[in-house]
Amino acid sequence: MKHFPIFMALEGRRVVVSGGGEAALAKLRLLLKTEANLTVVAANAAPEIKKWAAEARLTLIPRAMEPGDAMCARLFYAANEDDAEDARVAELAHRDGALVNIVDNLGDSQFITPAMVDRDPVVVAIGTEGAAPVLARAIKKDIEEKLSPRLGLMARIGKAFRAKAEALPFGVKRRDFWAEYYNTDVASETDAQDTLEALLDKHLNADIKEGRVDLVGAGPGDPELLTLKARKALDEADVVIYDRLVAPEILELARREAIMLSAGKEGFGPSVTQDAINEMIVSHARGGAHVVRLKSGDPTVFGRLDEEIEACEASGIAWTIVPGITSASAAVAALGQSFTKRGRNSGVRFITGHDTKGFVDHDWKTLAQPGKVAAIYMGKKSARFIQGRLLMHGADAATPVTVIENASRPDQRILSTTIGELEPTLTNANLAGPALVFLGLAPRAAMDAADQINMEAAI
The missing domain is CATH 3.30.950.10 (Tetrapyrrole methylase, C-terminal domain)
Structure with missing residues (x-):
């Protein structure tokens, strides 16, 4: 990964664009969605840019860029569609201390602007480090079709409701509340607010959630050989207890908030004992967690499965087997x-x-x-x-x-x-x-x- 993805705070911060043609317009249409203070430096600005300046949505400096024009700017875009001019203004912006992007020049840019799916305040950024812009657009289209147009509304209402949601204990119970909310389609702001109030009452008065255990086969290593059911279990797990042979690429598919616990065993070498693994599984499930016991290959083939099932049954914990593709x-x-x-x-x-x-x-x-x-x-x-x-x-x-x-x-x-x-x-x-x-x-x-x-x- 050559470019580390971050979301930069631009509220009230200065962003400068040099150029007044199509390349500048493309960047400005995106930047105008932010709360940045925008400045455009262009001797010949497009009518649309002049209109935005007249509406006080940005500041237009109607001349070629000079030293100091990018002073205090957090970001700078060189968008003159002329290699020599872009190189000149980029050097000036560097001297002024701004982070510089030269449109269509990945090698000389300090940052890149990814493809975005905008459900403000929910934003999905897609980057390919310039290797495959067509692929980034295809992924964006696919995500656009999957995300509800009302997701941004739900997120804004949900953000305002977070203080009330803190009445729920931190951890599984609060996470289940938010998961149920975002899996509910709402029609309006009032509908979203009513849904949140009803769900909060439901979860405050619900019995303590019982934990459960999924004994999951991770397959031989190729993430594409992971079953859909295993993928779903990883996405929902509160705790993942994994074997030494489970591929790192598969562990990456677990929920970011999940607790990841290694239960590595090595033949003729140091190992976590089976009793210790059983205790890990049972203790987390007793606390109400959804535990995924992740085993390489198929858990029913040389996986010590029966011992872990017996530990669950002895503690009254519900369990499910999710088969995997065995390594053989x-x-x-x-x-x-x-x-x-x-x-x-x-x-x-x-x-x-x-x-x-x-x-x-x-x-x-x-x-x-x-x-x-x-x-x-x-x-x-x-x-x-x-x-x-x-x-x-x-x-x-x-x-x-x-x-x-x-x-x-x-x-x-x-x-x-x-x-x-x-x-x-x-x-x-x-x-x-x-x-x-x-x-x-x-x-x-x-x-x-x-x-x-x-x-x-x-x-």
């Missing part, structure tokens, strides 16, 4: 494969490489048989153990194995190897992110070739 589904998609294929395998196993007690033993004899496919979670650090067990039970050392690191994320990496070469392949790869190990699957091109060899051998 995203990883196998990255290979261009399916888990099952007619003539190859009719089933797939999801297994874990280790649990809280260490390496996990499975039916290695069955897994070692030809044609078996398994997705091994948390198998990175237990790879040598898995390799040894499979070979010991008769697995063909040439059986394909694929390791997918950071499935679905921009830094996704795919390693194609075999059981016999699983180690040292993983050690040499220096994997840093979460990884899944697929037994019996290779990336599509390699798998198609192996299938063809198997078919020919069968003939």
Whole structure:
């Protein structure tokens, strides 16, 4: 982010525009919506600018810009539509201490004016740092259609009502009051005032809100693979308790006011205990909070889900499961494969490489048989153990194995190897992110070739 978005106070402050043509008019139409003291310096000002000056909406200086014209100005716009003149007046404004914007010259501007959706006092600013103005306009159009034309009216009435709303306790109860108000469509100022009074009475006399818990799957990492239901839960959550593997881009989708609590677990490393996580969930929900327990992938797959449900039930707290796309589904998609294929395998196993007690033993004899496919979670650090067990039970050392690191994320990496070469392949790869190990699957091109060899051998 090269430009930090802020809303600058312009009430009573000086803003200067140099230029009197179309570029200046475009800026002035926007600036006239503010309460700034506007000055235009232009030898040849458009009739519209002269009309605004006659109406005392701005001050017009009918000449070329001179030193001192931008003195005490908070903002300055160079809008002469002439590169040489804009460079000259920008230098004068710099000397006068103003922040300078040169129209259509991003590189030499100190600030930019974003596209805006105006529902005064509600303003939505959209910026692309000059990279895609067409995209900014498209986003503006989309937001314009979604926001009620009466939203500004509701915000103005609501602002005047804030002192009364302080009768509600700070936090969830007050936030619920305002959320219900802004989700109500009003027809007039009187309607808005009546709605606020009725809602305040309702929320003052309401019973203490019961907390609840959503056990939410965050998916494998790509924010676009987050379900709509998970996105809604994040938007409504008062508290988000998240795992170490949840992508930062997904955490960014949580409500800004939400309390964010890390409950990271790391295999064979420092971790927050499950008892501590259960206590976090229960204590916040008991306080009336909407808690989102955010887990990487799908919470029903190796997510310690039952223990957290049992903790909620023991405390009488309502809970809901929001499934997510498990990491194995995203990883196998990255290979261009399916888990099952007619003539190859009719089933797939999801297994874990280790649990809280260490390496996990499975039916290695069955897994070692030809044609078996398994997705091994948390198998990175237990790879040598898995390799040894499979070979010991008769697995063909040439059986394909694929390791997918950071499935679905921009830094996704795919390693194609075999059981016999699983180690040292993983050690040499220096994997840093979460990884899944697929037994019996290779990336599509390699798998198609192996299938063809198997078919020919069968003939």
